[in-house]
Amino acid sequence: xxxxxxxxxxIEPGKNSGDPTMVTVNCPDESGLGSTLCRxxxxxxxxxxxxxxxxxxxxxxxxxxxxxxxxxxxFDWDSLKNRLLSACPSCLGSYYSSLQSSNVSKPPSLYLxxxxxxxxxxxxxxxxxxxxxxxxxxxxxxxTTTPDGRVLxxxxxxxxxxxxxxxxxxxxxCDHLTAVLGEHGVSCEIELAGPELESLQxxxxxxxxxxxELFGSDVTSIxxxxxxxxxxxxxxxHTLLHINCIDQKGLFYDILRTSxxxxxxxxxxxxxxxxxxxxxxxxxxxxxxGKKIADPKHQDSFCSRLKEEISxxxxxxxxxxxxxxxxxxxxxxxxxxxxxxxxxxxxTLALKHSTLDRQWEVYRFLLxxxxxxxxxxxxxxxxxxxxKTLMGW
Numbered sequence: 001x002x003x004x005x006x007x008x009x010x011i012e013p014g015k016n017s018g019d020p021t022m023v024t025v026n027c028p029d030e031s032g033l034g035s036t037l038c039r040x041x042x043x044x045x046x047x048x049x050x051x052x053x054x055x056x057x058x059x060x061x062x063x064x065x066x067x068x069x070x071x072x073x074x075f076d077w078d079s080l081k082n083r084l085l086s087a088c089p090s091c092l093g094s095y096y097s098s099l100q101s102s103n104v105s106k107p108p109s110l111y112l113x114x115x116x117x118x119x120x121x122x123x124x125x126x127x128x129x130x131x132x133x134x135x136x137x138x139x140x141x142x143x144t145t146t147p148d149g150r151v152l153x154x155x156x157x158x159x160x161x162x163x164x165x166x167x168x169x170x171x172x173x174c175d176h177l178t179a180v181l182g183e184h185g186v187s188c189e190i191e192l193a194g195p196e197l198e199s200l201q202x203x204x205x206x207x208x209x210x211x212x213e214l215f216g217s218d219v220t221s222i223x224x225x226x227x228x229x230x231x232x233x234x235x236x237x238h239t240l241l242h243i244n245c246i247d248q249k250g251l252f253y254d255i256l257r258t259s260x261x262x263x264x265x266x267x268x269x270x271x272x273x274x275x276x277x278x279x280x281x282x283x284x285x286x287x288x289x290g291k292k293i294a295d296p297k298h299q300d301s302f303c304s305r306l307k308e309e310i311s312x313x314x315x316x317x318x319x320x321x322x323x324x325x326x327x328x329x330x331x332x333x334x335x336x337x338x339x340x341x342x343x344x345x346x347x348t349l350a351l352k353h354s355t356l357d358r359q360w361e362v363y364r365f366l367l368x369x370x371x372x373x374x375x376x377x378x379x380x381x382x383x384x385x386x387x388k389t390l391m392g393w
Contacts, residue, residue, distance in 0.1 A: 009084045011077050020049045020065040021077070027088035029060035032260040032336070037062065038253040040083050042341040043160075045069045045132070047392070048252045051271040057290075069249075069392075079135065083160065108158040109165065110139060110193040115177060117186045119151040125348035127153060130176050135160040138344050156193055164190065206328070210319045214330050226307045230299055232292050238267055238284035239293045241303075245310055247274040249392025250340065255281065258309040261335045262302050263288045313340070316387045318367070318379045325375045327351070327365040329386065343390065350389035351382065 010024040025037055034053060041048060046066040053062035068075055115127070124143065131138060140156040163169040174188035206214070231240040243255070252271050259266055268284040287293050293302065315330040329347050331340040347363055367375060367382070375382075387393075 035256040113155040243281040325367040329363040
C-alpha cells in the first residue's frame with residue numbers, strides 16, 4: 001500500500017472555549033491500532049472525553065474528543081498529528097516518513113541524560129515535565145543527592161522523534177532544561193547508553209513482602225464496582241459488551257490494551273461522556289476466528305481480566321527500606337513490552353518487575369523523613385494522593 005496523505009488524521013478545535021478538540025483518524029487497520037492511538041494521546045497529556053470507532057479489519061475510523069489534562073489552551077497539535085500519522089499503517093507523516101521507513105523493525109535507541117545542579121523542591125517533576133513535552137519516554141531514573149545540597153540526575157530515555165543522535169536535538173534538550181533550572185546551575189550531558197552503562201539500568205528485585213503486597217492483593221471487592229454485560233443475541237455477527245464503571249484517567253486505553261492482549265477484536269464501539277462520574281461503553285467484539293465469543297469459559301476469562309484491569313490498573317504502596325521509606329508504584333506492561341504512559345510524570349507531580357504470568361513496571365521512590373512531615377503518620381495520605389493523581393480522580 002502507498003503512503004496516505006495528511007488527511008488520515010484531522011484535528012478540529014472545539015467551537016467554544018473549553019470545548020474538547022475532535023481528533024479523527026481514518027486509515028488502514030491493524031491489530032491493536034486503537035490501543036496505540038490511545039497511548040499516543042495519553043503521552044501528550046490529553047484526556048479522552050468520549051470516542052466513536054469502527055473497523056472492518058481492513059480500514060479503521062476513530063473519532064476522539066480530547067482535552068488537555070491541565071486545561072491549558074496552549075498545545076502542540078501539529079506534533080500530536082505527526083505522531084498519530086506515524087502510527088497509522090502506510091500512513092507516514094511528512095515529518096516522520098524518512099524516519100519510520102528505516103526504523104520499523106528496530107527498537108528506539110536508549111540514551112543517558114545526565115545533569116548536575118543545586119537541589120530544590122519539585123526539581124524532579126520540573127525535569128520530567130520538560131522531557132515529556134519534548135516527546136521523550138523515560139525508561140529509568142537514578143537520582144543522587146550530595147551532602148552540599150546538589151543533585152546528580154541520570155535519566156535513561158528514548159526519543160519518539162528518533163533525533164537525539166543529532167547535535168541540534170541534544171542542544172535543544174539541554175537548552176530547555178537550562179531555561180527551567182538555569183538559576184540552579186545546570187550541567188547537562190547526553191550520550192548513547194552503551195553496554196558499559198548496563199549496570200546502571202539493572203533493577204534490584206523487590207523484597208518478597210513488598211511483592212506480595214503489590215501483586216498478591218485480592219481485587220475482587222474493587223472489581224465489583226465494574227458492571228459488564230455480555231449479549232450474544234442483539235448482533236448476528238458480534239458479541240455486545242456493555243461496560244458501566246467509574247470514570248478514571250486512561251480508562252479507554254486500559255480497555256483497548258486489555259482487549260488487544262486478550263486477542264479480542266473490537267469492531268464497533270462508543271465511549272460515552274461521563275455522567276455523575278460514571279462511564280458507559282458499548283463494544284461489539286469478535287474472537288480471533290472472526291466469530292462471536294460464545295464459549296462461556298472465554299467470556300468469563302476475558303470479562304474477569306477486563307474487570308481487574310479497569311478496577312486496579314495501578315498498585316501504590318509504601319514499604320520500609322532500612323531506616324528509610326520507599327514508595328512503590330506498579331502498573332501492567334502490554335504484551336508489546338510497553339508500560340503505561342506518563343506514570344513517572346504523574347507520580348512526581350503528586351509528589352520494571354514480574355509476577356506470575358504478568359509483567360509489571362515498578363517505580364521506586366525513596367522518601368526522606370522530616371521532622372515537620374513524619375512519614376509514620378502520612379503514609380496513607382501519600383498513597384491516597386498518588387493513587388488519585390494517577391487515576392485522575
